[in-house]
Amino acid sequence: MPELRKLRWPATAVGLDVLGRLRHLAAGALRTGRPLALWREPGADHPRLLVARSLEAAFTGLPPALDAQAPAGFAFFPFRDSDHNPALFLPADVTYDVAEPETVAVSAAANDIVPGLAAWMAAPTVETLAWHRSQQPAPHAATEAEYTALVSEGVAAIENKEVVKVVTSRAARRPLPPGFDAFGAFVELMEKYPRAFVSLVSVPSVGTWLGATPEVLAEVTADGTFHTMALAATQPLTAEVTPRTAIWRQKEIEEQALVARYIVSCFKQLRLREYHETGPRTVIAGQLLHLRTDFEVNLKHVPFPNLGTDMLRLLHPTSAVGGMPKQAAMEFIQQHEGYDRAYYSGFLGPVNVAAPGVARLYVNLRCLQLRADEAVLYAGTGLTVDSDPEREWQETQMKLQTVSAVLMRNED
Numbered sequence: 001m002p003e004l005r006k007l008r009w010p011a012t013a014v015g016l017d018v019l020g021r022l023r024h025l026a027a028g029a030l031r032t033g034r035p036l037a038l039w040r041e042p043g044a045d046h047p048r049l050l051v052a053r054s055l056e057a058a059f060t061g062l063p064p065a066l067d068a069q070a071p072a073g074f075a076f077f078p079f080r081d082s083d084h085n086p087a088l089f090l091p092a093d094v095t096y097d098v099a100e101p102e103t104v105a106v107s108a109a110a111n112d113i114v115p116g117l118a119a120w121m122a123a124p125t126v127e128t129l130a131w132h133r134s135q136q137p138a139p140h141a142a143t144e145a146e147y148t149a150l151v152s153e154g155v156a157a158i159e160n161k162e163v164v165k166v167v168t169s170r171a172a173r174r175p176l177p178p179g180f181d182a183f184g185a186f187v188e189l190m191e192k193y194p195r196a197f198v199s200l201v202s203v204p205s206v207g208t209w210l211g212a213t214p215e216v217l218a219e220v221t222a223d224g225t226f227h228t229m230a231l232a233a234t235q236p237l238t239a240e241v242t243p244r245t246a247i248w249r250q251k252e253i254e255e256q257a258l259v260a261r262y263i264v265s266c267f268k269q270l271r272l273r274e275y276h277e278t279g280p281r282t283v284i285a286g287q288l289l290h291l292r293t294d295f296e297v298n299l300k301h302v303p304f305p306n307l308g309t310d311m312l313r314l315l316h317p318t319s320a321v322g323g324m325p326k327q328a329a330m331e332f333i334q335q336h337e338g339y340d341r342a343y344y345s346g347f348l349g350p351v352n353v354a355a356p357g358v359a360r361l362y363v364n365l366r367c368l369q370l371r372a373d374e375a376v377l378y379a380g381t382g383l384t385v386d387s388d389p390e391r392e393w394q395e396t397q398m399k400l401q402t403v404s405a406v407l408m409r410n411e412d
């Protein structure tokens, strides 16, 4: 790991608790026009913050390499790469980990921002944070009639054998409650969804995204394990229907099996045979239940040093957000969906930040884009030949509730 310089919080910051320090660092990054990512990993009890020295330093071409020698940073990738929605990898120039609350780490590449940062750490806190805004117009929000028509077109495409499965989605616009505070909303999501990957990413001209996703895209852990999952099929979690009692319809079993089969086809493409498959099991994601199969590979026991990197490039976008076959499903979405998904159903997460060789990338689901006076929420549903348009609309309504929970009231 390249040398990191550690800046100690000055005596003036003694009264500031760790969340206050995170918030103050975020305020400084926003004020100086720098990209930032705040996140909390599933099961972790504390969040982390990463600030990149500049927007220019965050532009990237290829998906990140998942190996110990690769640069440390936070990946923020759109569903589909374009000039409007660039692929980003925020270098880990300034990092703050609540596990080490007394210092802020600065990379050698960001040496020249040290004086300004040190001064900011000693400066008084500010009330309002100036979150970065997207320069794109807000996407079209489909009405119920438009969405059910889209689902019918998707089902017709499956019947006509253009695709085997396709995931359609929509955007929904909601007003922000008066005095809405995105940092407070991030903290609220962390508390509400301990099993989710909770994130708040803000990038100049790209905008600000908040979410709580249940879906791992690609993980490499400290003990040398690669992990991915096939997550699909949805029903509400209720007092009567829990993971132990849930019953799944044939349509849902098939929908999830297609995603699992896609992951196996990626392993086959790489000629990897030694993987562990667990499931499908019923799992909780917020107020919802899904079917999930986990796939693990012990990287010490296979001759594939670049497995994480190769799998990431094959997996995105998975059939849980695109469809199968991948290309035909992507074309269907492009032609019929009628709005820009931007970073919804892209992927995000830290690479080599916690330690070299540790990466945790998630599919950007159950998320919203924060705009000047409204939030744009996103949700999709996997279609099969048996999909009922009205049910699929209801399912998107349920999925929107995960993140819209923070728009109901204001904590500040």
Ligand SMILES: C=C(O[C@H]1C=CC=C(C(=O)O)[C@@H]1O)C(=O)O
Residues within 6 Å of the ligand: 167, 169, 215, 231, 232, 233, 234, 290, 319, 320, 321, 365, 366, 378, 379, 380, 381, 382, 383, 399
């Ligand atoms: C596309 C979404 O969810 C995916 C993940 C789990 C279950 C899904 C489903 O039941 O359709 C989706 O494939 C979304 O939340 O917007």
